Amino acid sequence: MEERIAQPAAVAAPPTFLRANAEAIAFVVMAVGLAVAPFFTYPLFLMQAMCFALFACAFNLLIGYVGLLSFGHALYFGWASYLAAHAAKVWGLTPELAILTGTATAAILGLVAGSLAIRRQGIYFAMITLALAQMMFFFALQAEFTGGEDGIQAVPRGYLFGLIDLRNDVAIYALVLFVFLGGFLLIYRIIHSPFGEVLKAIRENEPRAISLGYKTDRYKLIAFILSAALAGLAGSTKAIVMQLASLTDVNWPMSGEVVLMTLVGGLGTIFGPVVGAFVILAMQFKLSVVGEWVLVIQGVIFVTCVLLFRRGIVGEITARFKS
Amino acid sequence: MSADIILETEDLTKEFAGFAAVGGVDLRVRRGSIHALIGPNGAGKTTCFNLLTKFLSPTRGRIVFKGQDITAMQPADVARLGLVRSFQISAVFPHMTVLENVRIALQRLRGNSMDFWRSRAVLDQYNDRAMALIADVGLTEFTNWAAVELPYGRKRALEIATTLALDPEMLLLDEPTAGMGHEDIDRISQLIRRVAANRTVLMVEHNLSVVSDLSDTITVLTRGRVLAEGDYETVSNNPDVREAYMGVGHA
Numbered sequence: 158m159e160e161r162i163a164q165p166a167a168v169a170a171p172p173t174f175l176r177a178n179a180e181a182i183a184f185v186v187m188a189v190g191l192a193v194a195p196f197f198t199y200p201l202f203l204m205q206a207m208c209f210a211l212f213a214c215a216f217n218l219l220i221g222y223v224g225l226l227s228f229g230h231a232l233y234f235g236w237a238s239y240l241a242a243h244a245a246k247v248w249g250l251t252p253e254l255a256i257l258t259g260t261a262t263a264a265i266l267g268l269v270a271g272s273l274a275i276r277r278q279g280i281y282f283a284m285i286t287l288a289l290a291q292m293m294f295f296f297a298l299q300a301e302f303t304g305g306e307d308g309i310q311a312v313p314r315g316y317l318f319g320l321i322d323l324r325n326d327v328a329i330y331a332l333v334l335f336v337f338l339g340g341f342l343l344i345y346r347i348i349h350s351p352f353g354e355v356l357k358a359i360r361e362n363e364p365r366a367i368s369l370g371y372k373t374d375r376y377k378l379i380a381f382i383l384s385a386a387l388a389g390l391a392g393s394t395k396a397i398v399m400q401l402a403s404l405t406d407v408n409w410p411m412s413g414e415v416v417l418m419t420l421v422g423g424l425g426t427i428f429g430p431v432v433g434a435f436v437i438l439a440m441q442f443k444l445s446v447v448g449e450w451v452l453v454i455q456g457v458i459f460v461t462c463v464l465l466f467r468r469g470i471v472g473e474i475t476a477r478f479k480s
Numbered sequence: 481m482s483a484d485i486i487l488e489t490e491d492l493t494k495e496f497a498g499f500a501a502v503g504g505v506d507l508r509v510r511r512g513s514i515h516a517l518i519g520p521n522g523a524g525k526t527t528c529f530n531l532l533t534k535f536l537s538p539t540r541g542r543i544v545f546k547g548q549d550i551t552a553m554q555p556a557d558v559a560r561l562g563l564v565r566s567f568q569i570s571a572v573f574p575h576m577t578v579l580e581n582v583r584i585a586l587q588r589l590r591g592n593s594m595d596f597w598r599s600r601a602v603l604d605q606y607n608d609r610a611m612a613l614i615a616d617v618g619l620t621e622f623t624n625w626a627a628v629e630l631p632y633g634r635k636r637a638l639e640i641a642t643t644l645a646l647d648p649e650m651l652l653l654d655e656p657t658a659g660m661g662h663e664d665i666d667r668i669s670q671l672i673r674r675v676a677a678n679r680t681v682l683m684v685e686h687n688l689s690v691v692s693d694l695s696d697t698i699t700v701l702t703r704g705r706v707l708a709e710g711d712y713e714t715v716s717n718n719p720d721v722r723e724a725y726m727g728v729g730h731a
């Protein structure tokens with residue numbers, strides 16, 4: 158008999174309170190931290206960082222939990238921000254409806270792009286998502302309503318539900334915090350749902366999932382649409398906060414940046430993309446004095462992460478904590 | 481086609497770059513039987529399974545399951561019809577627990593797998609059924625183990641439990657006892673006999689004592705073609721079979 162001596166798996170060990178509730182505790186710390194952070198640093202920076210954090214979390218849902226690498230996620234982030242900005246400025250919609258418009262746009266774009274890409278595997282999948290994003294970038298560059306190089310500027314923040322003036326610093330901050338935490342919790346729920354369980358099975362062994370009768374393409378497509386829509390939610394919110402929608406958010410370096418954020422923070426960890434987004438953004442902020450060199454520094458970080466810290470910041474910490 | 485034939489193929493052929501891995505196979509599997517597919521390595525047995533479950537598309541030929549032509553179907557739909565396969569290389573979800581592996585199958589059957597807004601806790605309703613299936617294959621003490629940590633024989637048992645969770649009418653098992661020690665082989669073959677009580681089993685198997693023990697019908701495949709068919713007596717006395725297959729020992 159080749160059977161090895163039975164060794165109990167990690168799951169069998171009785172978890173301490175801290176371990177069992179580590180995620181809940183981390184969430185509370187994060188929520189409270191973000192609520193009091195404006196007393197210590199620039200609220201505008203924080204709001205922007207939360208938008209990017211949600212964007213990275215949405216991206217991570219796809220790469221970390223389905224194993225699909227989208228190389229064109231700026232498409233959903235950027236186009237949602239255009240539509241939200243347009244809806245608020247030209248159509249005069251209230252901010253929540255403008256954000257909804259942007260999110261819905263991203264969901265539809267996700268449906269189209271996802272349907273085209275999902276049947277392809279690995280690098281081909283990434284290439285199709287990139288190609289579609291580039292196509293839509295040129296469209297954004299040419300289209301009238303996007304304002305070309307200027308973007309859509311002076312987007313009114315408006316009145317939330319027609320009631321709350323978002324020019325108020327506390328109100329806008331509260332809205333962004335709410336959107337971020339809400340989006341984060343939704344992603345957490347998706348990952349820990351019956352649907353998320355199937356995603357996990359597909360990532361672990363797709364042929365087996367198919368042989369059990371799962372139409373795996375359909376699950377991947379739904380995950381893709383959810384990811385695109387949440388990226389859109391982030392982009393729309395950013396447009397209202399920054400009062401601007403521009404080519405930067407729809408261009409390919411933005412797609413690369415979200416990969417970087419996720420990788421630095423920890424791919425496939427729930428908090429990783431949040432940490433990654435804050436780290437990268439803070440770095441860009443601090444290093445803005447060195448100009449273009451920030452790109453070189455980012456490149457070095459990227460390579461370092463890939464070579465030395467594949468698990469990212471949060472991934473490394475959890476691994477230490479477990480052992 | 482007669483009512484007691486659950487699966488039938490006609491001129492089933494798969495060519496890879498002109499080479500016929502499976503060439504003109506006419507197979508008829510009786511409902512409720514244990515049917516073994518044997519033959520030397522490279523005979524086309526796994527390819528046959530891939531064709532039957534639509535993981536490969538045939539170059540030519542027809543597949544009829546429960547009176548329905550499934551030749552053009554998607555693999556997931558074939559599984560939903562009740563024709564479920566296992567794989568030659570053990571197929572489990574490695575980083576999910578034994579319980580979670582079985583629940584994935586139950587969840588598909590009972591249908592709330594698209595619910596992304598609900599808590600995973602709703603899956604606890606399947607625990608009792610899952611535990612019963614796990615007990616059936618003797619894995620109770622491993623319930624909370626990650627599948628990847630299981631010894632090889634136990635992985636195969638888990639795979640069978642997961643497959644049985646779908647309560648399929650017909651089971652395709654690709655070398656269920658390959659690479660196992662005696663004890664595991666005995667356990668698995670008893671299990672196959674038990675689960676075959678109310679369903680059909682088609683299995684690829686190299687271990688001839690398992691084959692003679694379990695099978696009602698044996699089909700011998702060599703170089704993609706059917707060489708002989710019948711019960712163990714008939715097949716083992718067939719001179720062609722003795723020369724082509726038994727002669728070289730069981731590979």
Ligand SMILES: Nc1ncnc2c1ncn2[C@@H]1O[C@H](COP(=O)(O)OP(=O)(O)O)[C@@H](O)[C@H]1O
Nearest residue numbers: 496501502519520521522523524525526527528
């Ligand atoms: N995808 C494939 N492409 C090319 N040749 C293949 C493929 N799959 C199987 N074959 C060939 O078909 C023949 C039958 O293989 P297989 O069905 O795996 O045999 P068995 O399971 O009976 O050992 C072998 O010669 C194998 O090399």
Ligand SMILES: [Mg+2]
Nearest residue numbers: 525526527568
């Ligand atoms: Mg084989």
